[in-house]
Amino acid sequence: MSTESLWSRTRRAAYAEVTEVAMDLFLEKGFEATTIDDIAAAAGISRRSFFRYFGTKEDIVLGHLAGDGARAGAALAARPAGEPAWTALRNVFLSIDDVPADHERLLKISEMMYGTPSLRARSVEKHLQWQADLLPEVLRRLPPAPDEATAALRARAVIASAIACLDAAGETWTRSRGTVPLRDLLTVAFDAVPHAAG
Amino acid sequence: MSTESLWSRTRRAAYAEVTEVAMDLFLEKGFEATTIDDIAAAAGISRRSFFRYFGTKEDIVLGHLAGDGARAGAALAARPAGEPAWTALRNVFLSIDDVPADHERLLKISEMMYGTPSLRARSVEKHLQWQADLLPEVLRRLPPAPDEATAALRARAVIASAIACLDAAGETWTRSRGTVPLRDLLTVAFDAVPHAAG
DNA sequence: GACTTCTTGACACCGAGTGCCAGAGAGTCA
């Protein structure tokens, strides 16, 4: 039997169902054209209850991103010890691509994310959390710094740049309608930055 | 005499006055605690007119950022031809620091920007415009690419990473309450990324 | 002084998000 309480299970089920219903509406009508009332009505819950499941409308789409930071942190810790920070980050992001999924749906979701300002803005916020999740492991892989503050700034700059490369590759992948493998684009993006320093 | 029409001049004056009144309110009460009605009342205009001057509340604070992208693009074009893209971008951002300003007020504004999610999100949107403004000049300074799409992705990755470094340095500067010169932090951030590639 | 043009303010409206409160369901104990 599960150790999870009945409350928790039903809540998770409801959460998943609302997410699915809402995503279908988003992909059909567009994110901004879909109101909370639409979602609540389609999911059979009240408007007020919707806001108990999701803090904001954007969280429906970006909810999964919250946990991705911690997962990326764990994946980073699992990389070989000698691997430099930049390479390790690239390899961690490359491993995202290993998870197979509904290609067409993923593409549509990506197009929605890159085409909706409020979604893009919120995803940046989530990426700020990633920074915190990845910080300790990146610190370990960076050359020693004269002081703590310098080390932290270096790590932040490296992580933020890596996420920027991930974003650039993801946008290019989306705009190419998935014709080019994300792996290749990620490699190009991650290689470009050190080479640009001349 | 000025070639600018009377309307254009009065509008610019009103724009500047509303901005100043609003910024004072923001710094006094906080960004989110200040409503549009507060600003309109303090500026002596109607709520409706406010939205004719500024599309959103965030634009009051971030309005100047819109033109900064084009200015950075011009500054980048003025850098020596042989300078690599990453170095040139760093030097352009370093030159921002040359403009002297009210230090204490700038710090307060920075604290507000980094401490207010909606402002931070909007500033990222403005930075997307920077990417477009900087793209052609960065393309010129990057090594030749096998094809157009690869060149564009490389340039985007480099620019996005540079802006990420600028942001990381800016946040560190703000959190240190301006005790460390931004120049130094920018240098540390920009040097860290190529070095992290090992 | 009449006419056009642009701006302003007022009103109504929409959608996101929050506080509050009463009521319904489920678990517990007698």
Place this chain on the structure above:
DNA sequence: TGACTCTCTGGCACTCGGTGTCAAGAAGTC
């Protein structure tokens, strides 16, 4: 079985950001 408690739910009213509309007014032109 009934009473008690705890949590979740739904409804209501409200705030706030943002938009469409429209009539009235100021500025420039003939």
